[in-house]
Amino acid sequence: MLPAVTFSDDQAEAFDRVAAELLGMGIDLADASLSPRAEGRAAVLAVVGKAGSGKTMLLGALTKAMQAAGVEIVSGDYEGRRRKDRRTLAVLAPTNKAASVLRLRGVPATTIHRILYTPVYDPQYERIAEWLTGQGERPVVEGLTDQALDRAHAFYSQVASVPGALAAAGLRGSDFIKGWKRREEPLDVGFVDESSMLDERQFDDLREIFPTLVIFGDPAQLAPVGQSGQMVFDQLADSRKLILHRIHRQTQDNPILDLAHALADDRLGFEDFERIVEDTARRDDRVVWAERVDSDMMARSPVLVWRNATRIRLITAFRAAHGAPADDLLPGEPLICDGIELPLKHRKKRIDLEARGLIKGAQVIYLGPGTRPGFAKLHVIGAEDPQLSAASIIKIEKPDEEEPFIPHAATMGAAFLHGSAVTIHKAQGSQWENVQVFAPDLYAAAAAGRTEAGIPLWKRLAYVAITRAEKRLFWVVRNRLGRPQVPLGISDLRAAAPAPLRLDREEGFS
Secondary structure, rough: OOOOOOOOOHHHHHHHHHHHHHHHHHHEEEOOOOOOOOOOOOEEEEEOOOOOOOHHHHHHHHHHHHHOOOOOOOOOOOOOOOOOOOEEEEEEOOOHHHHHHHHHOOOOOEEEEHHEEEEEEEEHHHHHHHOOOOOOOOOOOOOOOHHHHHHHHHHHHOOOOHHHHHHOOOOHHHHEEEEEEEEEOOOOOEEEEOOOOHHHHHHHHHHHHHEEEEEEEEEOOOOOOOOOOHHHHHOOOHHEEEOOOOOOHHOOOHHHHHHHHOOOOOOOOOHHHHHHHHHHHHOOEEEEEEOOOOOOOOOOOOOOOOOOOHHHHHHHHHHHHHOOOOOOOOOOOOEEEEEEOOOOHHHHHHHHHOOOOOOOOEEEEEEEEEOOOOOEEEEEEEOOOOOEEEEEEEEEEOOOOOOOOOEEEOOOEEEEOOOOOOEEEHHHOOOEEEEEEEHHHHHHHHHHOOOOOOOEEHHHHHHHHHEEEEEEEEEOOOOEEEOOOOOOOOOOOOOOOOOOOOOOEEOOOO
16 A cells, blocks of 8 residues: 555655656565565666655655555664664654754654664663664573663563663663674665755765665755765756655745745745745744844854854854853853864774764754863754764854864864854754844845855845754844843753663773
8 A cells, every 4th residue: 555645646646656666676565575685787867856845745655655565664672683684774864953843753764874873882882772662582691680680671561662762671772882884785776955065975885885875865955065066966867857846735835935935936035035935024923033142042053154254253153142151151152063183093983973873064062061171962853863962173263363273172082163153054953943033244244146066145045044954044134143041051951861870981092
């Protein structure tokens, strides 16, 4: 049986095309049956469409149909023993935040990094996990009571998540991970969301791992830096691209998406577009014509800008408004991971940090100093196990100063910039309930007359920025910052589960 959802015509056609491709690979969605994968065959399909065309709905329906056919989901959870005849699906996104957006919509997604690299588990974890998944006997684990094991088993019988079952027993899966290694054997089927963010290297890595790959992307977004405005799906033949033209009916009463799609009008200039934004704001409170930036909102939802100079000025103003000291961070300040600063000989540690969610562009909240010099306690937004302590190099840039202020610095580790304002490029793949777009920067892009792939750059920037908003869009028209109404804090963040068997590890170097 096909999934009981109402598709538009182009969605139905795309579903059927993907289903036909999967049938050729031994997965029959219509009859919910499986046969062994044919060795040596490979296929890549792209499903492309603008915001509101139903890409995520289609991805979710295909995932449910795959599960109904008996395909196993491979995620950041425990994979278990490999069986020669098993068929698998991994649903991937480039960032933790993008993966968490899918999970909130019921799609079991994880990050590309979490699939490219696999954990090496402690034997105790293997024994517990194999028992929970029906592949082993009930274990005897020192320090873990029968009652705790019963709680874990009861949880797993309701929700098939090994980390969740361990949490019910008072444990964390990450406490049993001894390290990470590059995945050596290929998987089966991969669905990749937000594929406009993929660069050529990531695309090659995915094609190496997945014989069947379906990528979902938005052609109106910004291409990765250094790819001349092209996205990886642009290189596919037209016969391998499934285009969703129609805006799905659930989105037709969405003023935010209406603004995004208005940008497709070739005749529309920046001033004309701002009048549309202003008119929309008068009749619908989901769009706000804002005279100033909301500093409270910046703590969890960054202001989106085009220029780095604007980003740094807004960060400086945010910290001053919240009374942040010149020589330290306040708990609750937002950060953005700017990569891992480690020499090549520490490749294993790099993999450890990336697998925990500290990948370039990850959004992080500073919780406080770690117990060792140079370490910081962090909450990684969107990660499945979000709280950790890591060797950190935190850089606070200041206007008109070449060198950033560094309140926390390990000799090597994860590097961070302040995250209360970010460039629109870095915001791709993320969504927030409320989004502030700094319109003076988009005006500057329009005045510069720059284009990308034949489209005015300001329109691409505006499209990406606007479509980051889930519920409310704030179009900020003046270079002003409002005073905060509440102090910075961390009470809104989920507390980490206790781990009685082991002390929490600190990710980094002594």
